[in-house]
Amino acid sequence: PAGAPAVQTGLPEIKWRLTSSFPKSLDTIYGGADVLANRLRAITGGKFDIRVFPAGEIVPGLQALDAVQQGTVELCHTCSYYYVGKDKTFGFGTAVPFGLNARQMNAWVMFGGGQQLLDEFYSNYNVVSFLGGNTGVQMGGWFRKPIHSLADVQGLKIRIAGLGGEVFSRLGAIPQQIAGGDIYPSLEKGTIDAAEWVGPYDDEKLGFYKVAPHYYYPGWWEPGPAIHFFVNQTAWASLPKEYQDAFRAAADEANVTMMASYDDKNPQALARLLQNGVKLETYSDEIMQGAYKAAFELYNDEAGKNPAWKKIFTEWDKYRRSQNAWFSVAEATIDRFLQSTR
Amino acid sequence: PAGAPAVQTGLPEIKWRLTSSFPKSLDTIYGGADVLANRLRAITGGKFDIRVFPAGEIVPGLQALDAVQQGTVELCHTCSYYYVGKDKTFGFGTAVPFGLNARQMNAWVMFGGGQQLLDEFYSNYNVVSFLGGNTGVQMGGWFRKPIHSLADVQGLKIRIAGLGGEVFSRLGAIPQQIAGGDIYPSLEKGTIDAAEWVGPYDDEKLGFYKVAPHYYYPGWWEPGPAIHFFVNQTAWASLPKEYQDAFRAAADEANVTMMASYDDKNPQALARLLQNGVKLETYSDEIMQGAYKAAFELYNDEAGKNPAWKKIFTEWDKYRRSQNAWFSVAEATIDRFLQSTR
Numbered sequence: 240p241a242g243a244p245a246v247q248t249g250l251p252e253i254k255w256r257l258t259s260s261f262p263k264s265l266d267t268i269y270g271g272a273d274v275l276a277n278r279l280r281a282i283t284g285g286k287f288d289i290r291v292f293p294a295g296e297i298v299p300g301l302q303a304l305d306a307v308q309q310g311t312v313e314l315c316h317t318c319s320y321y322y323v324g325k326d327k328t329f330g331f332g333t334a335v336p337f338g339l340n341a342r343q344m345n346a347w348v349m350f351g352g353g354q355q356l357l358d359e360f361y362s363n364y365n366v367v368s369f370l371g372g373n374t375g376v377q378m379g380g381w382f383r384k385p386i387h388s389l390a391d392v393q394g395l396k397i398r399i400a401g402l403g404g405e406v407f408s409r410l411g412a413i414p415q416q417i418a419g420g421d422i423y424p425s426l427e428k429g430t431i432d433a434a435e436w437v438g439p440y441d442d443e444k445l446g447f448y449k450v451a452p453h454y455y456y457p458g459w460w461e462p463g464p465a466i467h468f469f470v471n472q473t474a475w476a477s478l479p480k481e482y483q484d485a486f487r488a489a490a491d492e493a494n495v496t497m498m499a500s501y502d503d504k505n506p507q508a509l510a511r512l513l514q515n516g517v518k519l520e521t522y523s524d525e526i527m528q529g530a531y532k533a534a535f536e537l538y539n540d541e542a543g544k545n546p547a548w549k550k551i552f553t554e555w556d557k558y559r560r561s562q563n564a565w566f567s568v569a570e571a572t573i574d575r576f577l578q579s580t581r
Numbered sequence: 582p583a584g585a586p587a588v589q590t591g592l593p594e595i596k597w598r599l600t601s602s603f604p605k606s607l608d609t610i611y612g613g614a615d616v617l618a619n620r621l622r623a624i625t626g627g628k629f630d631i632r633v634f635p636a637g638e639i640v641p642g643l644q645a646l647d648a649v650q651q652g653t654v655e656l657c658h659t660c661s662y663y664y665v666g667k668d669k670t671f672g673f674g675t676a677v678p679f680g681l682n683a684r685q686m687n688a689w690v691m692f693g694g695g696q697q698l699l700d701e702f703y704s705n706y707n708v709v710s711f712l713g714g715n716t717g718v719q720m721g722g723w724f725r726k727p728i729h730s731l732a733d734v735q736g737l738k739i740r741i742a743g744l745g746g747e748v749f750s751r752l753g754a755i756p757q758q759i760a761g762g763d764i765y766p767s768l769e770k771g772t773i774d775a776a777e778w779v780g781p782y783d784d785e786k787l788g789f790y791k792v793a794p795h796y797y798y799p800g801w802w803e804p805g806p807a808i809h810f811f812v813n814q815t816a817w818a819s820l821p822k823e824y825q826d827a828f829r830a831a832a833d834e835a836n837v838t839m840m841a842s843y844d845d846k847n848p849q850a851l852a853r854l855l856q857n858g859v860k861l862e863t864y865s866d867e868i869m870q871g872a873y874k875a876a877f878e879l880y881n882d883e884a885g886k887n888p889a890w891k892k893i894f895t896e897w898d899k900y901r902r903s904q905n906a907w908f909s910v911a912e913a914t915i916d917r918f919l920q921s922t923r
Contacts, residue, residue: 281822281823282827283823337919340912345841346842349842349845350842351845375911376912376915377911456911456914457918458911458915459918462916481623484620485624485827485830488833488834494837498687499690500691506903507903509907563920564848564851565848568798568799569798570718571916572863573682574908576679576799576869576873
């Protein structure tokens with residue numbers, strides 16, 4: 240007789256749904272999920288098929304984590320710090336004011352113990368996490384009128400959420416939570432004085448410069464915000480090892496390519512904005528120092544009452560200091576020189 | 582009758598050999614090839630099996646490209662700028678003096694047209710290229726005695742290769758080509774005055790600080806040196822599409838994780854070196870300005886006689902200026918502030 244039929248050893252067909260916290264119009268940050276999904280389909284000959292849904296199609300953007308936790312979808316692409324309302328500790332996964340820059344985030348999460356600390360915390364939400372992008376330091380927002388001092392921050396109505404908003408609040412500002420589409424009319428009418436969004440490439444599309452031409456930098460509340468893929472723990476455990484490995488590599492690809500894409504696009508967008516009359520302004524040292532002091536008071540207050548925060552903050556703060564000491568040597572010096580020669 | 586036997590649709594078993602330009606002792610940079618190989622084996626259930634050989638086992642480290650070009654091995658992990666002796670244009674793939682930092686290299690290669698420009702050039706050598714790591718800006722070398730001025734550079738015997746060596750030569754120094762293992766005794770005896778290697782983590786192992794305690798920064802000849810995988814064109818074309826996709830993702834993983842690993846390890850190594858009496862010194866503005874001027878004279882001279890160089894240099898130089906304009910805004914400002922607060 241002929242030999243036994245060849246055993247079909249192929250890997251399973253798996254269909255997952257990913258809910259993004261971002262609209263398609265933010266093509267670079269939204270695109271990180273497409274990078275992951277497209278690469279996984281290509282690697283597996285179409286068998287591991289992740290369908291990406293923009294914010295709002297399955298659940299609203301700020302409920303992406305909840306949808307994964309509950310198993311409504313297998314995974315999401317989101318910012319950990321959107322969930323600081325549940326627990327401020329979520330801030331560390333993306334950015335906290337005066338925290339790590341983009342390279343330092345990668346170093347901390349990948350090699351400095353960050354991944355273990357974060358996943359221990361995230362396990363309370365039934366998810367595992369993967370770095371899946373970075374925007375680099377964001378800009379410091381659009382202002383109708385310039386601000387120079389801490390006195391100018393008093394009563395300032397600024398559209399900003401999360402820990403950055405809490406720091407502004409400690410400085411006497413009145414942080415506002417407004418959805419992306421409502422920012423422009425609010426700035427135009429003067430219902431708010433200022434609004435933060437992302438950086439030149441994303442900000443340009445919304446046209447804020449027409450109604451609030453003072454464009455401040457840096458966005459000190461997010462020096463290197465990381466975007467994450469959160470995967471439901473049960474779904475993750477159900478994947479064949481090969482698919483898990485492909486996922487890890489594709490997530491790293493999404494991470495490095497999103498940062499590179501923003502770095503490619505932002506210079507051109509900023510140049511166009513400047514041609515359109517945008518006034519580039521830097522936060523004064525008085526405001527930076529005041530915000531830094533308020534931020535670390537907030538961190539120490541939280542450490543006094545939130546063990547999860549305290550555990551991560553203690554390690555993170557040591558790491559941050561060591562990283563800044565190192566980056567102040569060769570990296571800062573060559574960058575400063577190169578920037579002086581253009 | 583029973584149905585036809587199941588068709589065996591599995592992907593082929595492929596065994597490749599990778600020659601690294603690095604010894605195993607440089608674990609971080611050498612490890613980039615292991616990251617690629619291990620991930621590809623895991624993704625493919627062991628079918629795509631790349632065996633990694635340290636420098637010297639198949640061919641010497643500086644002949645890695647030749648081995649791939651000739652098909653002795655399918656791929657290598659190397660620095661493009663090791664081959665500037667064939668054509669100075671190889672410099673752009675890794676680093677040229679006063680060029681792009683690590684993030685800017687990724688932006689240029691991945692999104693700024695760099696990949697196409699480089700691969701057009703590399704096609705003359707029968708290879709295709711993939712980013713596969715970065716060290717960040719390197720340190721500026723170990724000196725027996727401090728140097729302050731361009732006059733101090735006259736007659737300086739410094740171990741440095743490539744375009745950095747050519748710039749030193751234009752400043753009146755006498756660049757030396759010495760293998761890694763011979764640097765320490767040469768510094769100790771005073772046969773040479775100075776030597777550049779990598780950064781704190783790699784340099785510490787060779788103990789240069791015991792015989793040349795003045796540790797200069799920054800390594801202006803390589804602001805963000807990229808490591809590459811070069812794959813033989815025929816070998817690449819023979820891969821199933823699925824393996825090509827897995828390779829792309831795994832190379833990006835090697836790229837981002839090498840940078841993160843160096844960023845994690847260098848601060849700790851520098852702290853140990855300082856405890857051992859190393860004297861940290863910065864290149865004077867006179868030397869930096871002189872080297873910058875000499876470098877761009879070299880670039881313009883080369884553009885006058887080498888069309889391949891001119892084609893890439895013209896595009897690269899525009900990109901460099903735009904990147905430095907952008908990085909001088911938010912990134913430089915937040916980094917400077919963070920470094921001031923530690």
